[in-house]
Amino acid sequence: MQRDLDPGHILQVGLGFFAAKALQSAVELELHTVLGAGGMTGPQLGDRLGLHPRGLFDFLDALVALRLLARDGDGPHAVYRNTPETAAFLDKASPRYLGGIFEMASARLYPFWGHLTRALRTGLPQNELREGGPGLFEVIYADEAKLEQFLRGMQGIQLGNFQALADRFDFGRYRTFCDVGGGNGTLAAVVARRHPGVACKTFDLPVVAPVARRHVAAWDADRVEVLEGDFFRDPLPAADVIAMGNILHDWDEQQKLALLRKARAALPPGGVFIAIENVIDDARRENAFGLLMSLNMLIELPGGFDYTGAQFHGWARAAGFQRTEVMPLTGPTSAAIAYA
């Protein structure tokens, strides 16, 4: 028996949900939002959030040890406060609030991932669809508050990627841009602000349009046009650059190809298609988040999966594009770019 082997990594991953749930509960309780007004002691936080004394200090100090909370001093009089990161990403008052995704993870994804083994055995979604209920998008669209929460969660995940794309991709060479499946319009607003010479549109289902109009008005009132339509039924709006953020991974291979063909048809010669996703490395060894996101598509959707740059290249060529490249954005996310 080899005695020097360390089980630490296996334990950390196998019990990773301890830490994930601690953070999700903090978000549900709005802990970091409450601390946005200033530091508080444990008992003050307990009163304010309605927490029982038994778990209070273990909860708060676990978050300190996970670097998801700061603490001045030790003992019962110590003062808890936000770290610079939790103030930026977990306080609801911050425009960079990421918590929507953890609210959704806690309410939906966490219970559904409890059925991962069954999903692996059957190849079938394990969300509301399992009980014969409506699909992911129908569930989200049924309630405007849920829809806004979902779109805000997407925004929190994607904002850094959208900003990186607006900085790194040479939008200045083009006159028109359309984000297809653009959700609340964040990418179109980011590009409009960064590249005033580019006319920007965002396109999504009619049910999403009122949320997008409100959001875009708050960001960049007159420069982003909000268009309504169905990307499977309707032609895509013509533009020099067409983007799809976290769209292709929702669909099966034939649907992915159909969307790429539609994008190609809506682009002029020299036009560009950009997918912003967790593009998996070609050898499928490195991008653990992209691979796990693909399992999340197994849980959530009948045919969705994430893909490598090489797969994207094959589909883009089949749809009539000349060449492709993969541009890393932030963390596990890249832009897969196809040139017409």
Ligand SMILES: C[S@@+](CC[C@H](N)C(=O)[O-])C[C@H]1O[C@@H](n2cnc3c(N)ncnc32)[C@H](O)[C@@H]1O
């Ligand atoms: C996962 S979200 C991605 C939102 C955003 N592009 C991003 O990167 O965060 C998928 C988006 O596709 C939109 N969508 C789904 N089916 C659609 C359809 N048939 N036509 C147009 N938009 C659709 C949804 O409303 C939603 O806004």
